[in-house]
Amino acid sequence: MTHGSEKRARKRHLTVRLTDDERAAIDLAAEAAGLMPGSYARQVMLGGPAPRAVRKSPVERRELVRLLGELGKIGSNLNQIAKSLNTGVVVYEVEIAVALRAVMDMRDAVMLALGREP
Numbered sequence: 001m002t003h004g005s006e007k008r009a010r011k012r013h014l015t016v017r018l019t020d021d022e023r024a025a026i027d028l029a030a031e032a033a034g035l036m037p038g039s040y041a042r043q044v045m046l047g048g049p050a051p052r053a054v055r056k057s058p059v060e061r062r063e064l065v066r067l068l069g070e071l072g073k074i075g076s077n078l079n080q081i082a083k084s085l086n087t088g089v090v091v092y093e094v095e096i097a098v099a100l101r102a103v104m105d106m107r108d109a110v111m112l113a114l115g116r117e118p
Contacts, residue, residue, distance in 0.1 A: 016041075064110050067110055075100070075107070078100045
């Protein structure tokens with residue numbers, strides 16, 4: 001998520017070869033600092049925060065996105081059960097409503113963690 005002015009200002013690249021362990025250490029330190037690895041490296045090398053450094057949220061975004069997809073599948077299944085109720089199939093509506101509310105609450109929590117409106 002870089003801004004157009006950042007792309008124009010940063011035209012030069014610096015390539016550094018790292019071992020897997022070195023890269024993992026940098027990634028871990030960047031995560032702890034709430035920065036992307038490039039922003040973290042720039043901050044360490046230049047001794048200060050990079051202009052407009054993009055801070056990563058302290059949550060594991062990939063896992064939250066995967067979880068959000070799973071919640072969508074569960075919600076879809078609950079919706080199919082609700083449709084069955086409308087066709088006369090006997091299902092305990094209170095239990096379905098409680099489960100649906102719980103899924104919706106989890107979805108809202110994940111959306112907030114991702115910085116989105118639920």
